[in-house]
Amino acid sequence: xxAPHIPALPTVDAHIYPRGGLDVLSRDEVARLRDVSTGxxxxxxxxxxxxxxxxxxxxxxRAAQELYPxxxxxxxxxxxxxxxxxxxxxxxxxxxxxxIRGVAELLFAVVRDLAYTTIxxxxxxxxxxSSSDGITDAVFGLLRxxxxxxxxxxxxxxxxxxxxxSRDEYVYTKQVGYELGLRGLDICTGCGPGAMKGxxxxxxxxxxxxxxxxxxxxxxxxxxxxxxxxxxxxxNHLVIMPDIEKRLEAFVRLGHGIIVFPGGVGTAExxxxxxxxxxxxxxxxxxxxxxxxxxxxxxxxxxxxxxxxRLTLGEAATSRYEIVIADPEKVAKLMASGIRRVRxxxxxxxxSFFFNWSLHxxxxxxxxxxxxxxxxxxxxxxxxxxxxxxxxxxxxxFSGIVAGNVKEEGMRRIExxxxxxxxxDPEMMxxxxxxxxxxxxxxxxxxxxxxxxxxxxxx
Numbered sequence: 001x002x003a004p005h006i007p008a009l010p011t012v013d014a015h016i017y018p019r020g021g022l023d024v025l026s027r028d029e030v031a032r033l034r035d036v037s038t039g040x041x042x043x044x045x046x047x048x049x050x051x052x053x054x055x056x057x058x059x060x061x062r063a064a065q066e067l068y069p070x071x072x073x074x075x076x077x078x079x080x081x082x083x084x085x086x087x088x089x090x091x092x093x094x095x096x097x098x099x100i101r102g103v104a105e106l107l108f109a110v111v112r113d114l115a116y117t118t119i120x121x122x123x124x125x126x127x128x129x130s131s132s133d134g135i136t137d138a139v140f141g142l143l144r145x146x147x148x149x150x151x152x153x154x155x156x157x158x159x160x161x162x163x164x165x166s167r168d169e170y171v172y173t174k175q176v177g178y179e180l181g182l183r184g185l186d187i188c189t190g191c192g193p194g195a196m197k198g199x200x201x202x203x204x205x206x207x208x209x210x211x212x213x214x215x216x217x218x219x220x221x222x223x224x225x226x227x228x229x230x231x232x233x234x235x236n237h238l239v240i241m242p243d244i245e246k247r248l249e250a251f252v253r254l255g256h257g258i259i260v261f262p263g264g265v266g267t268a269e270x271x272x273x274x275x276x277x278x279x280x281x282x283x284x285x286x287x288x289x290x291x292x293x294x295x296x297x298x299x300x301x302x303x304x305x306x307x308x309x310r311l312t313l314g315e316a317a318t319s320r321y322e323i324v325i326a327d328p329e330k331v332a333k334l335m336a337s338g339i340r341r342v343r344x345x346x347x348x349x350x351x352s353f354f355f356n357w358s359l360h361x362x363x364x365x366x367x368x369x370x371x372x373x374x375x376x377x378x379x380x381x382x383x384x385x386x387x388x389x390x391x392x393x394x395x396x397x398f399s400g401i402v403a404g405n406v407k408e409e410g411m412r413r414i415e416x417x418x419x420x421x422x423x424x425d426p427e428m429m430x431x432x433x434x435x436x437x438x439x440x441x442x443x444x445x446x447x448x449x450x451x452x453x454x455x456x457x458x459x
Contacts, residue, residue, distance in 0.1 A: 009067055009068065009090065009091070010091035011068065011070075011071070011088040011089055011090065011091055012086070012088075012089050012090075012091050012093075012094050012097070013086060013087050013088065013089070014085075014086045014089060014094070014097075014099060015083055015084070015085055015086075016083070016084040016085075016086065016099060016104055016107065017082070017083055017084075018082055018084070018104075018108045018111075025075065025077055025082055025111075025115055026077075026119075027077060028119065029115040029118070029119055030075055030076065030077045030082075032115070032118045032119070033075045033111070033114060033115060033118070034074065034075065040114070040118055043114065043223055044073060044075075044110070044111070044114055045071065045072060045073055046065070046223070046226075046227050047110045047114065047223060047226050047227070047240060048073045048086075048107060048110050048111075049064050049065065049068060049071050049090070049227070050064065050226045050227045050230045050231070051103060051106040051107050051109075051110055051226075051230065051231060051238075052071075052086075052089055052090045052092075052093040052103060052107065053067075053068075053090050053092065053093070053230050054093070054102075054103055054106065054230050054231050054232065054233050062227075062408060062411075064090075064227065064230075065227075067090075068088060068089075068090055070087070070088040071086075071087065071088045071089055071090070072086075072087040072088065073085070073086055073087075073089075074087075075111055084107065084108075084111065102233060102235075102236065103233075105236070105238075106231055106235065106238045109146065109237075109238040109239065109240070110238075110240060112145070112146065113142065113145075113146065113239060113240040113241075114240065116141075116142065116145045117142070117240075117242050120138075120141060120145075121138055121142075121242060131363070132361065132362065132363040132366060135245075135246070135249070135363075135366045136249065136253070136361065136366075138246065139241070139246050139249050139250050139253060140253070140355060142239065142241060142242075142246070142250070143239065143250060143253075143254060143355070146237070146238075146239040147237075148218065148237060148239060148254065148354075149354045149355055150354055151352075151353060151354060152353060152354065153343065153353060154256040154339050154342050154343045154346070154353050155184055155185050155186055155256065155339065156185070156186050156187075156188055156216065156218070156254060156255050156256050157180055157185050157186070157187055157188065157199075157255065157256065157257050157258070157259060157335055157339075158188045158189070158251050158252075158254070158255035158257070158258045158259070159173070159176075159177070159187060159188070159189045159195065159196070159199040159258075159259050159260075159261065160189070160190070160195070160251075160258060160259070160260045160261065160263065160267055160270045160271075161173065161194065161195025161196065161260060161261030161262060161263040161267055162194055162195055162261070162262060162263030162264045162266065162267055162444050163192045163193050163194040163195070163196060163229055163263075163266075164194060164264065164443060164444055164445065165194045165195055165261070165262055165263070165444070166297070168295050168297055169195070169261065169262050169294055169295060169297070169298060170194060170195070170197075170198050171198075171295075172198075172261070172293075172294060172295040172298075172326075172328065173194075173195050173197075173198030173199050173202070173261050174198045174199070174201050174202035175202060175328040176198075176199060176202065176259065176261075176293065176328040176331050176332065177198060177199030177200060177201060177202025177203040177206070178202035178203065178205055178206045178328070179202075179206070179328045179329050179331065179332035180199065180202075180203055180206070180332050180335065180336075181202060181203030181204070181205065181206025181207045181209075181210070181212075182206040182209070182210060182332070183332055183333075183336045184210065184212065185203070185332070185335065185336065185339070186203070186215055186216040186217070186218070187199050187200050187203050187216070187217055187218070188216070188217075188218040188219075188220065188251070188254060188255055189218075189219060189220075190219065190220060190221060190225070190229060190247075190266075191218075191219020191220065191221050191226075191229065191231045191232065191235050191238060192219075192221075192225075192228075192229025192230065192231070192232060193229065193230075193232055194263075195261040195262070195263060195267075196219070196229070196232065197232035197234065198261075199259070199261075200217045200232065200234040200235070201234060203215070203217070204217075204234060215236075216236070216237055217234050217235050217236050217237065218235070218236075218237045218238075218239070218254070219231050219232070219235035219237070219238045219239070220239055220241060220247055220250050220251060220254075221238070221239075221240055221241070221247065222240060222241045222242065222243055222244055222246070222247045223240060223242070224243075224244070224403065224407040224408070224409065224410075225244070225247075225406070225407065226240065227408065228406035228407070229406070243368045244368075244369075244399060244402075245365065245366050245367065245368050245369070246366075248270065248273045248365075249361060249365075249366060251270070252273075252274060252277065252288075252356065252359060252361070253355050253356045253357075253359065254354075254355065254356075255356075256289075256339045256342045256343075257288065257289035257290070257291075257335050257338050257339050257342065258274065258288070258289070258290050258291075259291050259292075259293060259331065259335065260290070260291070260292045260293070260321075261293065261294055261298075262294045262298045262301050262302075262444070263444060264439045264444035264445050265398045265401045265402050265405065265436070265439060265445070266398070266402045268305070268398045268435070269395050269398035269399050269402060271305070271309070272313075272391045272394045272395040272398065273365065273391070273395045274288075274290065275309065275313060275317050275320060275321070275387075275391055276313075276365060276387070276388045276390075276391025276392055276395060277359065277360070277361055277362075277365060277388070278290075278320045279313065279316060279317060279320070279387045279388050279391065280360060280362065280388050282360040283359055283360055286345070286358055286359055287338065287341045287342050287345050288320075288338075288342070288359070289334065289335055289337075289338025289339065289341075289342070290320055290321040290322070291321065291322050291323075291324055291331055291334055291335060292305065292306075292321055292322070292323045292324070293323070293324045293325065293327075293328075293331045294325065294326075295325075295326050296325060296326045298325070299325050299326075301438075301442070302323050302325070304434070304435060304438055305435075306318070306323065307431070308431050308432070308435050311427070311428065311431050312383075312390060312391075312394060312428060312431070313387045313390065313391055314387055316387065317387065322334065345358075346358075362388070362392075364389070364392045365392055365395075369396045369399055369400075371396070371399060371400030371403045371404070371410060371413075371420070372413065373413065373417050373420055373421070375396075375400070376396075376397065376400045376420040376421065376422060376455075377420070377421045377422070377423055378423075379393045379396055379397055379422065379423070379424070380393050380424075381393055381394065381397065381422070381423070381424030381425060381428055381429070381432075382424055382425040382428065383425055383427075383428065397422050397432075400420055400422075400455070401420070401436070401454060401455050404419075404420060404454025404455065405445060405454055410454070411454075414454045419453060419454055419455050419456045420454060420455045420456070421455075421456050421458050422455055422456070422457050422458065423458045423459075424459070425459075426459040429457050429458065429459040430459065432457055433457040436453075436455070436457065440453065
């Protein structure tokens with residue numbers, strides 16, 4: 001049986017000269033970005049292609065590569081600055097032969113972050129990435145290099161939620177974003193479509209009405225995710241963290257409050273990560289507004305999430321979040337009030353407004369987790385453990401499913417060895433299986449094509 005023919009899409013060859021924020025690179029940085037032997041050039045190519053196809057509705061990380069198999073990018077240092085050469089680039093990123101300015105800025109961000117990571121966080125960087133403080137310092141360095149850390153009053157709301165959501169849910173995220181924008185709040189998301197795009201879109205209208213011109217729509221991603229969740233066109237500050245753990249830490253260090261919209265396993269992973277941190281005794285007094293919200297139709301979704309959290313993490317977890325259904329104005333008012341408390345706390349404890357140093361994140365939440373079949377099968381999912389310890393392993397379980405769903409390396413593992421197996425306490429596994437089945441039935445796992453589970457829950 002022959003493979004289906006994929007028609008060639010229009011492409012463009014171009015030379016791009018960065019303006020501001022990324023004017024020069026060292027010879028060493030350029031050499032490393034061009035190095036084929038280390039895989040860095042392929043990583044640059046994949047991330048750049050994701051940016052150049054911003055707005056794509058596919059969540060298959062291999063789709064863009066199949067549509068643009070001859071795309072290439074080269075970075076070169078010249079006497080008067082830097083040049084990016086694009087060959088066979090998607091024409092959708094250009095207008096009348098000129099690259100769209102917003103797309104160009106995101107492309108520069110890709111080069112900037114990969115260059116910084118390969119030098120500053122590489123094997124010979126001299127940083128201590130085996131300690132909690134060292135990892136937090138690395139996260140700080142990446143965000144500072146991306147020029148995201150500015151002394152200003154707290155106003156950044158992180159919005160989590162799925163890329164595969166219903167139309168009603170998407171409209172609701174825009175309504176919440178609009179109410180946040182009217183109150184002068186900026187938006188940070190995972191930068192993709194769905195619940196990551198909606199709040200930004202709503203906030204743009206509100207910011208325009210309030211005549212706010214210096215607005216931030218921050219997208220935080222990582223190399224394994226960006227190809228499956230291309231940045232949406234509203235993102236005006238993009239940062240690529242080296243792995244999912246540093247991405248999650250960037251969200252909670254940078255944001256002043258978090259809103260969770262309906263989503264799938266990625267959203268569940270984020271919830272468990274944050275609650276696992278907030279439930280630690282060291283963080284008991286740290287204010288961190290956390291709101292779960294969606295339209296009326298999403299009420300059963302949050303009831304199921306709430307039930308799962310009570311079973312696994314205990315009743316104490318419920319004190320750290322509030323569920324609000326079908327009331328965007330109330331969500332925005334609660335968030336604005338919560339951020340005022342954050343401001344007062346930071347002043348009182350002499351903590352910065354732009355980076356949450358006071359939040360204690362244990363090393364167990366910071367170590368990168370490689371979701372192999374062996375690692376997934378040996379996760380310790382049973383009652384009786386401390387809530388934050390159980391949350392760490394539950395987070396890894398969901399992280400592995402995300403990898404099997406949308407990350408190229410994870411997809412290859414599933415194709416080679418079959419589904420991951422997740423073992424644990426029978427009652428906990430029944431609850432987990434029910435939650436995952438609901439995600440599949442509600443089509444929260446994928447946008448494109450029928451979903452084939454990459455996991456098997458074993459009681």
